[in-house]
Amino acid sequence: MAFLLLTVIYLIFIGLGLPDSLLGSGWPRMQVDFAVPSSYAGYVSMTIAFMTILSALFSPWVIKRVHTKWIVIVSILLSVVGLWGFSISGQYVLLFFFAVPYGLGAGGIDASVNHYVATHYSGAVMNFLHCFYGVGAVISPVIMAQALKYAGWQEGFRWTSYILLGILLICILALPLWRKNEEERDEENVESAGIRDTWKVPGVLPTLIAFFAYCSGEGTCFLWVPSYFAGTKPGLGEDVIASFGSLIFAGLMLGRLISGCISNKLGDRLLIRIGIMVELIGIILVILPVPGYLTAAVGFVIAGTGMGPVYPGIQHMAPANFGKKYSAAVIGLQMASAYVGFTFMPAVFGLLQQELGIGIMPVYLMIFAALNFGMLELTYRTIARMEK
Template sequence: MTALLLAVIYLAFISLGLPDSLLGSGWPTMQNDFGVPSSYAGYVSMSISFMTIISALIAPVLIRRFKTHNIVVISILLTVLGLMGFSFASSYAMLFLFVIPYGLGAGSVDSALNNYVAKHYSSSVMNFLHCFYGVGAMISPYIMSLALSRARWNEGYRWTAYIQSGIMLVCLLSFPLWKKNAETSDDDESDSTGIISALKIRGVIPTLIAFYAYCSGEATCFLWTSSYFVGAKQGISTELAAAFGSLIFGGLMFGRLISAFVSNKLGDRLLIRIGIAVEVFGTLLIFLPLKSYIPAAVGFVITGIGMGPVYPAIQHMAPENFGRKNSAAVIGLQMASAYIGSTFMPMVFGLLQQALGIAIMPIYLAFFALLSISLLEFAYKRIPSHTTV
């Protein structure tokens, strides 16, 4: 029963990743249809992120009232509505009506599932869970590509909505598994704390800033890696530079896969320390003033490998560090911090690189990596020993 429920949770995390890559892969065609500049994709993306932040912040209240399995189904339903709305949008302005369910459907389910896995499963499972998010994020560009070759971009959103509907049906049918697991667990969300109470716990705020810092670096890599090769390395084609945009994703997935096999033995804190050390080493390779692009390409892969375990490990430590009854609120805050960092800091880097040149990217990445580990180490010293109950 436990293995079957875990399979459902993995499937739900695939559904979480599915919508995230559609806008980027479909936007070149969408902008032509809507007659708007390319930069307008940023407004849609930021609106989705804003709704996701709100959803993450209200997640602790929702978990107390509706339980994780209900939140999963409702959130996927909201995402389906958002995807279907995008597929029927006939103007750019219509997109902003549907970013509401699109974004709200992401934050709560992300927080709820991370909290559930952190409380009931090992660190290894948490790392595998985030690998499955990557599977969803990697599938959706292929769905959009197929839609663009066979029909129009609208069908890419519609087909993804159909897949999401199938996953939602599986999650509905899995309700007996969730209830069975609840009967054999002493976990009760009814007495979990709220956001304000969680913020008062020693060590929470530096952990949130550390999580924000980590996600700032990660998202900057997602957006600017290809541009780095075009701007900082000579003699590289735009096609090859575009392909190099996947280096960080490949490294990230590989890092989480490795971590899934060693995390139970090493523990979350040591895994984070090793991961960030590897990440900083990767940024040093990127920073080397060499004409060849190969060291930088290897550096981005190594940077991704180092990043791999950090996000899952911070999430998994929440019940142990801050107490099981506080974990839902803390993880909700962590998700909000993550989305703030990933939404705004790549834009900040864009402004910096315009003024100073894109070659500063490895320095920017190393700064956030070192800021993250410094704050985490500071938080560890402030965490009360009694919060593990």
């Protein structure tokens, strides 16, 4: 029974990853159809992420009162509605309407399932969980590429909504599997702290800034990698450009697969440090002035591999760093901070690249990788001082 539940949880995270790379993969064609500037992708992405922030901020209150399984069911349904809505949007402005369920659904799944796994499972399971997120995020650019080749970007969103609907049906059938941990959940959440009290805990603020920095870089990659190749590597076809949206996700998946195998031996902190160093190596490869697209493509995969252990590692450390009393609120705040990065920084980059050119993307990513590293080290030192 426990294995079956874990399988369903992994499937849920495949579903969580499916929508995240669709907009970036389809945008070069969507921009033409809607007749809007390239930076307008950032406004849609910002709306999706803003709704995710709201969902994350309310997650401690919801998690305390509603079991994870029901949060998952409602959240996946919202995601299905958002994807289907994108597929029928004939005007740019309609994307903002359907961005509401699109973002709320993602935030509900992310916060609730991450808290559930951080509380009940090991760091290896957390890394494998986010590896499966990468599976979904790698699949969706391929779906969009095929849709662009044979039908249109609308079908890319529609086909993905059908896959997510299938995952929803499996989750409904699997509802009895969650019963085992229901009593544990009730006992743990009676003493859970709220957002207001959690702000006062030493080390929380720098870890929130670190999460913001990490997701600023990751979100920029999610949205702009295909456009980077379109703007710096002329002569590539639309379907090829769209498929490059999977590069960063392939790296994330590989990084989390490796981390899942070694995390229990190395620990979250060391894995994160190694990961950020690998990320910087990948960014340097992207910067190199080498003809063709292969070196840059490999660079983005390596950067994604380095990013792999950072997100799950930070979240898995929440109960250990701040205690179970604060873990749900810390993870909710982390999610909110993460999606502030997702919300604003890809949009800011969209404006910058219009003025300076899309070639500045690697420098932009490097700044956030350095900030992420610095804030995490500050978090560790703050916690160490409190433990003395």
